[in-house]
């Protein structure tokens with residue numbers, strides 16, 4: 001996502017771009033290779049990610065217009081708030097400042113949003129009507145395709161750094177005014193002295209909820225405090241429920257294992273509590289994927305201290321997908337020297353822990 005977005009953005013603006021990928025863009029072994037990713041503006045008190053997600057929505061629409069595909073399913077997204085003074089309340093304050101559309105609803109209103117509903121334990125709902133779900137793998141492929149249509153060259157090869165250049169496994173050495181390494185979970189391995197990226201195993205579960213859960217108006221949902229999120233049935237995959245706490249380490253090159261019974265039990269417990277009719281729905285699918293986590297969940301974007309023409313880009317930390325094209329626009333402006341990136345994107349040591357997806361705690 002990060003590399004393909006930047007290639008698209010730069011090539012669209014007339015820059016000569018070579019996009020190198022060891023796999024096909026959107027390969028399931030990459031973090032961007034899943035079927036769906038949430039897009040929402042809610043980022044608690046953080047103004048930058050909020051504005052970036054909003055800008056990304058516009059750019060996703062521009063990409064859709066270019067490629068003629070529906071990549072963003074604007075079904076809305078509902079945050080399930082357990083407290084009056086938590087993440088959701090802080091998100092509302094940021095939305096007010098930035099003019100982002102939202103509705104603050106009583107817990108009972110969930111009954112008209114979802115086919116099955118229990119308001120137990122909730123204080124209010126924060127509904128983002130213009131949020132939704134991105135068709136992830138298709139979006140990455142569309143970006144790469146459109147980058148090529150704008151003149152970029154797509155090269156299938158594994159690369160490693162060689163000074164300021166990139167050496168490919170076919171023997172070629174690519175030199176450029178700027179080389180950007182946007183290698184997802186592999187970034188921490190290629191540049192261990194500059195960036196810390198943890199690769200973790202995450203699990204996704206899909207349940208057969210019947211036709212009611214495939215209706216276009218059913219929103220995606222996030223329970224920040226209980227660290228779980230999901231979507232309605234999109235493209236016949238089933239209702240998605242995904243525990244969001246950081247999973248155990250998983251090497252970037254390791255085979256993706258099967259999802260666990262323990263993970264399914266967590267997803268089912270949540271569904272039984274919030275969407276009771278789904279409590280015993282058949283599992284229609286499950287899978288593992290990887291987060292590539294920076295220590296503080298902030299993105300990584302910046303030049304190497306000793307080689308200013310070599311940039312690292314990554315650290316999506318389980319929330320990077322939606323920002324792809326907007327982050328590309330920001331990085332392109334930083335490369336051109338016309339705008340600065342947030343200082344906390346810079347390379348170097350970081351403290352642990354801000355929460356930009358959910359509270360990250362197990363149920």
Ligand SMILES: Cc1cc2nc3c(=O)[nH]c(=O)nc-3n(C[C@H](O)[C@H](O)[C@H](O)COP(=O)(O)OP(=O)(O)OC[C@H]3O[C@@H](n4cnc5c(N)ncnc54)[C@H](O)[C@@H]3O)c2cc1C
Pocket residue numbers: 001002003020021022023024025026027029030031032033034036037038039157158159160182183184185186202203204289290291313314315316317318319320321322323
């Ligand atoms: C289960 C799951 C759910 C998520 N949910 C959301 C969500 O709802 N919303 C959201 O916004 N984000 C979400 N994310 C996060 C988001 O998907 C990632 O942050 C984002 O996709 C990261 O993209 P990337 O380009 O940095 O990494 P990747 O997609 O891994 O891309 C890295 C690329 O580099 C290539 N590469 C690596 N090494 C080399 C090399 N040596 N030579 C050549 N090519 C190389 C790879 O082939 C790959 O194409 C989720 C992530 C996961 C795993």
